[in-house]
Amino acid sequence: MPEPVQKVTFRGGGFAPVTRRWVGFVVFAVLLILAEWGTRAGVISPLTLPRPSDVLWTFQELYASGLLFKHLLPSLARLAIGAAFGAVAGIGVGLLMGLFSYIRAGLVPLVAAIFPIPKIALLPLFVIWFGIDEGSKYALIAFGTFTPTVVATYAAVDNVDRTLIRMGQSFGLSWLSIVRKIVLPGAMPGILAGLRISLAIAIILLVAAEMLGAEYGIGAYILEAGALYDLERLFAGVVILSVLGVMVSAVIGAVERRVLNWRT
Amino acid sequence: MELRLTGVGHRYGDREVLRGIDLEIPAGQIVCIVGPSGCGKSTLLRMMGGLEQPDTGEIAQIGAVPDGCLNPLTYIFQDFALLPWRSVAGNVSLVLEDHDIAKAEADAMIRDVLARTRLTEFADALSRQLSGGMKQRVAIARALVVKPAVMLMDEPLSALDSQTRELLMDDLIGLWTRTPFTAVYVTHNLAEAVRLGHRIVVLSRRPGEIREVVTLDKPLGARGYGDADLEAQQKHLWEVMRAEAAAADAELLGA
Numbered sequence: 364m365p366e367p368v369q370k371v372t373f374r375g376g377g378f379a380p381v382t383r384r385w386v387g388f389v390v391f392a393v394l395l396i397l398a399e400w401g402t403r404a405g406v407i408s409p410l411t412l413p414r415p416s417d418v419l420w421t422f423q424e425l426y427a428s429g430l431l432f433k434h435l436l437p438s439l440a441r442l443a444i445g446a447a448f449g450a451v452a453g454i455g456v457g458l459l460m461g462l463f464s465y466i467r468a469g470l471v472p473l474v475a476a477i478f479p480i481p482k483i484a485l486l487p488l489f490v491i492w493f494g495i496d497e498g499s500k501y502a503l504i505a506f507g508t509f510t511p512t513v514v515a516t517y518a519a520v521d522n523v524d525r526t527l528i529r530m531g532q533s534f535g536l537s538w539l540s541i542v543r544k545i546v547l548p549g550a551m552p553g554i555l556a557g558l559r560i561s562l563a564i565a566i567i568l569l570v571a572a573e574m575l576g577a578e579y580g581i582g583a584y585i586l587e588a589g590a591l592y593d594l595e596r597l598f599a600g601v602v603i604l605s606v607l608g609v610m611v612s613a614v615i616g617a618v619e620r621r622v623l624n625w626r627t
Numbered sequence: 628m629e630l631r632l633t634g635v636g637h638r639y640g641d642r643e644v645l646r647g648i649d650l651e652i653p654a655g656q657i658v659c660i661v662g663p664s665g666c667g668k669s670t671l672l673r674m675m676g677g678l679e680q681p682d683t684g685e686i687a688q689i690g691a692v693p694d695g696c697l698n699p700l701t702y703i704f705q706d707f708a709l710l711p712w713r714s715v716a717g718n719v720s721l722v723l724e725d726h727d728i729a730k731a732e733a734d735a736m737i738r739d740v741l742a743r744t745r746l747t748e749f750a751d752a753l754s755r756q757l758s759g760g761m762k763q764r765v766a767i768a769r770a771l772v773v774k775p776a777v778m779l780m781d782e783p784l785s786a787l788d789s790q791t792r793e794l795l796m797d798d799l800i801g802l803w804t805r806t807p808f809t810a811v812y813v814t815h816n817l818a819e820a821v822r823l824g825h826r827i828v829v830l831s832r833r834p835g836e837i838r839e840v841v842t843l844d845k846p847l848g849a850r851g852y853g854d855a856d857l858e859a860q861q862k863h864l865w866e867v868m869r870a871e872a873a874a875a876d877a878e879l880l881g882a
Contacts, residue, residue: 530708533676534722534773535698544721548712625712625753 515557
């Protein structure tokens with residue numbers, strides 16, 4: 364009697380993420396086409412959802428009238444200045460907390476206490492402290508960016524390989540050299556991951572700040588459209604925000620590829 | 628320069644790891660320290676380089692530091708400890724940057740040491756592109772560039788496969804034969820000890836004490852893979868260590 368022969372079945376597939384660039388675009392396109400078809404066919408009433416093509420037209424008008432940049436440029440300036448202040452201060456304080464036990468012991472409870480405060484609630488306070496103009500908006504965005512950056516940075520410093528620091532000490536490197544050449548680059552992956560979150564929060568706060576008192580800015584534009592129930596313009600504003608978010612994310616991705624090219 | 632240890636002992640909490648170690652590291656020789664796992668041999672090495680402080684006893688360096696030596700007590704670590712964000716040359720350069728050395732001179736030193744460790748063509752590679760053996764050669768280059776008085780090697784070949792280990796042992800012997808250096812070499816591998824050691828110190832299980840010191844007179848250059856006399860020495864060492872290792876193993880399981 365012959366021995367039974369059976370092919371060994373493959374069971375090792377899946378659980379391995381593969382980049383599929385186009386899938387994201389397909390999902391996006393399908394949703395847009397569904398909305399366009401739905402609003403045209405009357406399945407979706409124009410009050411529920413504006414027609415994507417109308418939003419596009421609104422956007423075109425906004426661009427043609429020159430109002431797009433009148434709203435966009437102040438917003439970008441606020442975002443850049445506020446987020447830069449918040450991120451630089453956050454990385455600085457986070458590093459100090461990661462390096463010095465006393466500073467950490469003193470500031471961890473404080474950070475835990477201010478992290479959950481909705482920063483928008485503090486806007487009136489900022490208006491008193493920094494004035495009704497740009498100052499209070501910068502402060503709000505900076506403050507909102509600061510806390511998540513601090514937490515990400517000191518956690519990242521904790522995660523720096525101790526054997527590398529011991530190596531630096533064993534070769535007699537100065538304290539400053541160890542921080543600059545070992546701790547900071549070692550913490551960079553964690554800091555950049557934290558910045559992704561911080562900058563998304565910065566965009567949210569930008570809109571919130573502009574809704575509460577700005578003549579120009581994407582937030583002001585959205586607020587105005589919302590007050591008039593002009594859904595096309597509202598959505599045009601929202602699209603700008605989404606694009607902004609994607610762009611910020613892409614910029615960080617590019618920075619990561621440059622700065623972290625040593626990782627696989 | 629020589630190292631002298633007198634009555635060195637250490638405990639972690641209420642667990643005594645080292646007791647009464649008296650040892651001299653003579654200049655120009657490689658002293659191997661072997662012992663069962665957990666006997667405190669790595670702790671002892673960390674103490675010799677000032678990365679840890681002994682509870683009792685003292686460690687002294689005797690004699691002047693040789694000319695041009697930038698870091699008298701220099702480590703080579705088991706896990707290489709290379710900065711992954713720096714190239715091979717950058718990792719070597721790291722340990723020169725804090726010294727007052729002109730750029731051109733530093734570059735020449737790096738070139739020279741990379742040539743000696745046969746890494747010249749990999750100067751710009753990142754550590755993730757290197758094999759384990761190459762990574763450890765970079766670490767050796769980094770240690771050589773500061774012209775150490777004593778090299779402190781903590782199981783430098785233990786993270787490598789056995790073939791790479793043989794190749795690197797040949798490299799180390801070659802480096803030593805050209806310019807003899809002083810080294811303390813901690814390992815649990817007796818084959819490495821009999822190939823590289825002028826003296827082999829056997830530690831007992833925890834708390835680590837010196838059980839035996841074996842002196843090998845055969846020149847390093849004349850030793851080879853599987854030499855009969857070395858095998859005999861290795862066998863002897865194993866007989867000394869066997870009971871200790873077995874007891875240490877049982878202890879770890881019981882702990």
